[in-house]
Amino acid sequence: MRSIITYLIFFISISNVVIAQNPIKIGIAGMTHGHVHGLLGDKNNKDIIIVGIAESDTALVSRYQQMYHFDKSIVYSNLAEMLDKTQPDAVLGFGNIYDHLSIVEQCAPRGIHVMVEKPLAVNSTQAKKMKSLADKYKIELLTNYETTWYGSHEKLYEEVQKGTVGSIKKVMVNDGHKGPKKIGVEKEFLSWLTDPKLNGGGAIIDFGCYGANLITWLNKGEKPISVTAITSQLQKENNPKVDDESIIILKYQDQVGVVQGSWNWPIGRKDMEVYGEKGVITAENHQNVNVKIATGYNTYDQEDYQIKNREYPYNNPFSYFAAVINKTIEVQPYNLSSLENNMIVVEILDAARKSAQSHKEIKLN
Structure with missing residues (x-):
């Protein structure tokens, strides 16, 4: 009985290590949405790793870099360059709602999954285009609400x-x-x-x-x-x-x-x-x-x-997104x-x- 319990503990430990060693690579599209603080401040999350940030406002980037101490080398002035240079598994949109369509237009053909802050789009015309792209390129397209x-x-x-x-x-x-x-x-x-x-x-x-x-x-x-x-x-x-x-x-x-x-x-x-x-x-x-x-x-x-x-991963939007991408849920x-x-x-x-x-x-x- 003890050997079985020991094996289970070892298996769970190994599983957790695997998760920690293989986090989902995340790109950030925009930083003007205040909810970005929730991501930048989630430093103990082992399910994700931020590999790139696309934001053209250099003053905003500098202010947040001083607050959260991310490496400025991962910051790019436009989304396309960030996607090509860092090749993230997924992108989180933290800009204005009108730009959600542009994010999907650039991510979907590259096979990159997307989660945007609520709401999904500014109108149904944009939402339908986003859905069409998500369906065509078979990406996950989620919307995050507190x-x-x-x-x-x-x-x-x-x-x-x-x-x-x-x-x-x-x-x-x-x-x-x-x-x-x-x-x-x-x-x-x-x-x-x-x-x-x-x-x-x-x-x-x-x-x-x-x-x-x-x-x-x-x-x-x-x-x-x-x-x-x-x-x-x-x-x-x-x-x-x-x-x-x-x-x-x-x-x-x-x-x-x-x-x-x-x-x-x-x-x-x-x-x-x-x-x-x-x-x-x-x-x-x-x-x-x-x-x-x-x-x-x-x-x-x-x-x-x-x-x-x-319960985990339903207690954290970024862990949930990672689990969806990993097909564990x-x-x-x-x-x-x-x-x-x-x-x-x-x-x-x-x-x-x-x-x-x-x-x-x-x-x-």
């Missing part, structure tokens, strides 16, 4: 699938903060985040995408019948070119979704509520979930959960990172923009 890695959302999903609160009637997702300028995002990030071309819009895109992504996941890829949205500009001095307040209503066959993406919340939030016939499940943040089961008109039994981090259809889900997200955002501009309900095909 909320994908929340243990609370995993617990909420499990309770929904178990039927804990019965048939779902309404899902409400609330995301945002007091605004990018007010929270002090870096100037390079702010410049495109508040640009209607480079970001596709304001809060309706930046935070509306979270709710569209989560509701599409809960509904296993079902599209809404129609989309109705309103936007407002409540901080004209800070966001002169884009909306900073949005409400999107998604009508399904037997439920509704309400997505509130805002740059006007006094306190930052990423929470969601799922209302069923018997009760409500609330994911208050990344780890706290409560389930309320109705007992009367306004009474209920409540159970609270404090969720630990998700498979991206499930319509899950939060999947291309199928995020094509629908962009379609919903397109319709929401159109609805807000026309003041009409937009039906989806």
Whole structure:
């Protein structure tokens, strides 16, 4: 028995060494997205190694190099040169959303996998071109959301699938903060985040995408019948070119979704509520979930959960991406990172923009 246990320990140790010795080679496309700090600061991740960075802003590169101490020899002024010189297995996009198409156009023919920060694209026209390239060259094309890695959302999903609160009637997702300028995002990030071309819009895109992504996941890829949205500009001095307040209503066959993406919340939030016939499940943040089961008109039994981090590699976007590339896990259809889900997200955002501009309900095909 002892020999078997010893063998297993040895095998696991050897396996871990192999993983550490053979990390996925990662290239970074752009550094103007503030989420790049999550990658540059993930120094203990043994699943990846950064072999190249494409960024033309030399001042930005110098600032980040002083913070994270990466070798400046891996920095290139354009993506094509970085790809040819370093030959990464995969690229992570940390620039503006409009440039996501260009990243895929350059990576896909080279057989290089891509993960971009949310949302997938600024519009469905670009998203369809990206999907076509990914399908043609058989690369993985994933979208990264902070909320994908929340243990609370995993617990909420499990309770929904178990039927804990019965048939779902309404899902409400609330995301945002007091605004990018007010929270002090870096100037390079702010410049495109508040640009209607480079970001596709304001809060309706930046935070509306979270709710569209989560509701599409809960509904296993079902599209809404129609989309109705309103936007407002409540901080004209800070966001002169884009909306900073949005409400999107998604009508399904037997439920509704309400997505509130805002740059006007006094306190930052990423929470969601799922209302069923018997009760409500609330994911208050990344780890706290409560389930309320109705007992009367306004009474209920409540159970609270404090969720630990998700299990490896589902606790880290870069480890997850590496596992997908290594084919140790498979991206499930319509899950939060999947291309199928995020094509629908962009379609919903397109319709929401159109609805807000026309003041009409937009039906989806």
